Amino acid sequence: MPPIARRALLAGAALPLAAHAQGTPLRMVVPFAPGGATDIAARLVVPALAEALSRPVVIENRGGGGTLIGAEAVATAAPDGNTIGFFTVTTAALAAGAAPEAALRHPPRLRARCP
Numbered sequence: 001m002p003p004i005a006r007r008a009l010l011a012g013a014a015l016p017l018a019a020h021a022q023g024t025p026l027r028m029v030v031p032f033a034p035g036g037a038t039d040i041a042a043r044l045v046v047p048a049l050a051e052a053l054s055r056p057v058v059i060e061n062r063g064g065g066g067t068l069i070g071a072e073a074v075a076t077a078a079p080d081g082n083t084i085g086f087f088t089v090t091t092a093a094l095a096a097g098a099a100p101e102a103a104l105r106h107p108p109r110l111r112a113r114c115p
Contacts, residue, residue: 025056027083031070033063042086059086 028046032038042059050057062070070085077083 023055024082025058026050026053027077028057028059028086029070029074029077029083030059030061030086031063031067031073032061034061036063038086038088045086 026049028042028049030039030042039059039061046057046059060073062073067087071087074083074085
């Protein structure tokens with residue numbers, strides 16, 4: 001098979017995958033109750049993020065447990081790049097100190113790669 005035909009075949013096979021990734025909503029986990037300052041900040045960021053990524057962004061509030069519930073939801077999410085967390089620096093530092101066993105269960109690592 002000529003190289004150009006191979007490239008066209010591979011490009012054609014990749015189009016449905018790219019279309020699926022574009023249509024899949026990005027889940028943004030906010031580890032605070034709805035209506036709080038961090039939730040409002042996340043909702044202000046979402047329209048620009050959705051436009052920049054050309055895909056819908058859905059906010060999921062997972063408050064409670066000193067933000068550990070939301071942090072655990074992000075840490076245990078599938079590593080497919082469809083889940084991100086919206087945390088404050090203070091909360092991330094406090095959560096790591098408050099539950100070191102959770103930090104050991106879910107060590108920091110790159111969960112998804114961006115093109």
